[in-house]
Amino acid sequence: MDEQMFCFQCEQAAHCTACTGKSGVCGKSADTAAAQDRLTGALISYASQLIGEGRAPAPEQALLLMEGLFTTITNVNFDPQTVDQLTESIHAACPGIGFDYDMANLWHEPDEDIRSLKSFVLFSLRGMAAYNYHARVLGRIDPELDRFFCEALQTVGSECSIDTLWALVQKTGKASYRCMELLDAANTGAFGQPEPVEVPLVIEKGPFIVISGHDLYDMKCLLEQTAGKGIHVYTHSEMLPAHGYPELKQKYPHLKGNFGTAWQNQQREFEDIPAPILFTTNCIMPLRESYADRVFTTSVVSYPGVPHIGPERDFSPVIAKALELGGYPEDTAIPGINGGRSVVTGFARSAVLSHANEIVAAVKSGQIRHFFLVGGCDGTRPSRRYYTEFAKLTPPDTVILTLACGKFRLNDLDLGTVAGLPRILDVGQCNDAYSAIQIALALADAFQCGVNDLPLSLVLCWFEQKAVCILIALLALGIQNIRLGPTLPAFLSPGVVRVLQEKYNLMAVTTPEDDLKAILGEG
Structure with a gap:
């Protein structure tokens, strides 16, 4: 054709x-x-x-x-x-x-x-x-x-x-x-309410499987079928938040850690990997020969010539490949983008709001000046370094909520703590924007104000259509002053962008320094 x-x-x-x-x-x-x-x-x-x-x-x-x-x-x-x-x-x-x-x-x-x-x-x-x-x-x-x-x-x-x-x-x-x-x-x-957990970025020696994507049901099926077989399971990209769910992490100790960083780095990070990779949703890129024979798909994911696991979720071929390849001969560290050796996830609404009284008190006393939601989809453009630099520049009396694969730009940074909380709180997957919204609504209720009146700013990165549906949800909720990058969507016409700017003050990101000054009123 x-x-x-x-x-x-x-x-x-x-x-x-x-x-x-x-x-x-x-x-x-x-x-x-x-x-x-x-x-x-x-x-x-x-x-x-x-x-x-x-x-x-x-x-x-x-x-x-x-x-x-x-x-x-x-x-x-x-x-x-x-x-x-x-x-x-x-x-x-x-x-x-x-x-x-x-x-x-x-x-x-x-x-x-x-x-x-x-x-x-x-x-x-x-x-x-x-x-x-x-x-x-x-x-x-x-x-x-x-x-x-x-x-x-x-x-x-x-x-x-x-x-x-x-x-x-x-x-x-x-x-x-x-x-x-x-x-x-x-x-x-x-799977229970997510709980904060530190996730190592070290792959232990021996057979293992990397599972990428978003579908926690696929994760559960894989963990059930690998239990007792001497195979470790590692999350990749948007599957990282699975570690926070008690019915997954606590029930299956062979769920060990996280492999690599965001989805767009897979062609380099999967080079000659001695283990199979299972793709469950939209994280797959065109395959390279060096690891194509180790890839499996399931659910709606499909790639020409790649074995597909059907709706019965029988992962026997994936398990057999893991045992055949054998994994690394020694423990192998695969650090985060900023060199970190571990990341923390599981700060969904129940975990954050269990500290609501302390958070409110910390804001009123001046210990916490501002909250930022910095997250969304990651991607390949070099301009996405903006989000790492923005996080590094945030003052020590501020808190960063992050979610989706955009968090890999900053989640391994050591930014310390404020008011007894880590300064970076990973809320979860992209769909956990719902959880972030619930945190904002609860804080607004505690302060008896609207969400747009909170000391909270949204600095979001978008890539694909799940990010689009999150943006449209935030707008429908009346959320104002969203900064979006690294570019505005090409499908938004100038006329539509103008209305969104006038009604919601939707804006494109500029530079980390200028945006931070504008948000904190220092410009």
Whole structure:
């Protein structure tokens, strides 16, 4: 095939505009991009037919929607054949569709603000679907949310006004917040409330498996199947917060530590690794020959030529590969980006709010001057050093909340403590933005003020569609003064950006020094 792609859904978009031609910056081929467009068009038509029946979709129908949307997220699926198989599954489930929505209608929409707002909603739905999928595998389903997915997709595929789309952006933000709440309930219900824990960045000698991604159910299945086999399990990237959950860390002592840093460093860090790597969600990059024969995928992740573990979650091939490779002959340190030998995670809302009285007292007494939420997605641009430098510059009487893989820019820094708390508090995965919001709401209640009146500033980094759905949720909650980087999304038109700036004072990051001075009123 001689496909030509158009994709501007992630921060890597070429020239901060869009990836076109035969491949994207992420490594996705034009064939895969075209398959994902066909899948999205089928999903829009499928959702429109379901909602036209006047009821929420059945659980199996909603699951198909979530799998389809999840598959189109950046760095999830590089295999056009498996993407087309999902499209065929949609046609089989709903043979009366007749025709699929043509995504070219959206990408070539002449009104740039309409295209921008529809894209904002669609990309948010993709991120929300990932969270919804993770919650579903743990038994948490919300029929009203399932119905909203259908309504929103139908609107994206329809002729509508700017006002209608702005209203949909607000509704999508509220639905995104509910998705994160649903997943939080699923994770804490299954694995307990996260607790602070120090996680070593040293790989012990002997056989081991590295598990990357976000899905805690996959983690549990792997830990169950490796128990008693002499194999250690190490988290990678967004799986790091698994160490904070009591039903995982305390129940399975062979969950040992964390391997490497953020997802974008894997091609270097996985070089000749003597162990298999299991990818569970959107953290996979184009594979290098030096470790390609050690990679496995599961769930919606797929890569051409890589063994895939099906829905039964039988990880026997991964276990066999770990035993065959044998691991390192001696304990091997793989330090953090800043040279640290361990990191701390597990500071979700229950852990932080157990110190609420002390935190409030420390703020009132002047011990704590300000809180920063510095986190989000990491990525490859050199400008992302901004977040490390910003953290280093924060005064010693401030606290940094961090989450998602963006934390690897700063989570191994030794910034000391303030008022008895570590100055860096890792709240968890990207979906744990819900937990961070709950911390902010609780503090606002304690101080009897609004969240925007707290000594709290959000300095966020974005990369892909789960970050987009978090941003849209924060805006729907009325959160003001968010600093976003390293660039503003290419899919946001100048007109849409202007409205977001006027209504929410959304702004792009500048330099760590200037932004910090502005936040603390020192400029």
